[in-house]
Amino acid sequence: MALLRRLLLALACAATAASLSGCFLEEEKEEGEPLREGLAVKVDGIEYTVFITRELNPSLPDDKGYWQGEEAKPGFALYGVFIQACNRSDDDDDLPDDTYEATDDFVVEDTQGNEYEPLDVDEKNVFHYHAAPVEPGQCIPETGSLAQQGPTGGAMVPFLFPLQAGENRPLELQVRSGGEEGLIELDL
Numbered sequence: 740m741a742l743l744r745r746l747l748l749a750l751a752c753a754a755t756a757a758s759l760s761g762c763f764l765e766e767e768k769e770e771g772e773p774l775r776e777g778l779a780v781k782v783d784g785i786e787y788t789v790f791i792t793r794e795l796n797p798s799l800p801d802d803k804g805y806w807q808g809e810e811a812k813p814g815f816a817l818y819g820v821f822i823q824a825c826n827r828s829d830d831d832d833d834l835p836d837d838t839y840e841a842t843d844d845f846v847v848e849d850t851q852g853n854e855y856e857p858l859d860v861d862e863k864n865v866f867h868y869h870a871a872p873v874e875p876g877q878c879i880p881e882t883g884s885l886a887q888q889g890p891t892g893g894a895m896v897p898f899l900f901p902l903q904a905g906e907n908r909p910l911e912l913q914v915r916s917g918g919e920e921g922l923i924e925l926d927l
Contacts, residue, residue, distance in 0.1 A: 773922035780921030
């Protein structure tokens with residue numbers, strides 16, 4: 740009986756391992772095809788990862804720290820795209836261990852070709868994304884910062900979308916730097 744139990748346990752473990760093995764494979768993508776949120780796109784030496792895109796309501800206590808500006812006007816919605824920008828050149832044999840400049844050139848485009856620029860941010864807000872040089876092994880937001888330790892895990896790039904933009908999904912974040920472009924499909 741003990742032998743049968745061990746055999747069944749071993750088979751169950753093998754089946755679980757086989758079913759999970761596909762979860763850790765790198766997703767193949769074609770040139771110019773956007774990646775999903777949670778996957779890193781490399782642009783000009785920096786890897787950009789969108790952790791979450793979510794609607795913001797500054798009248799709620801949870802969102803007051805993220806946005807202190809005006810609330811969205813009727814017919815519009817305020818969204819935060821929470822992003823991390825990392826210099827992985829210390830881990831990449833193809834790149835020299837150099838400091839790279841993280842971009843602030845972000846644009847969201849819907850399926851109708853409408854483009855949306857990020858909103859201006861308060862320079863003092865610790866949750867907002869601020870482009871800067873990133874040394875090897877470092878990220879924006881900085882490790883240990885409130886933005887990195889917060890529930891979103893990233894620095895916020897705020898956008899104001901008309902409500903009809905939700906009808907024109909998927910929305911794609913374009914990340915541009917040094918003549919290169921990466922695309923990330925936003926989950927909203």
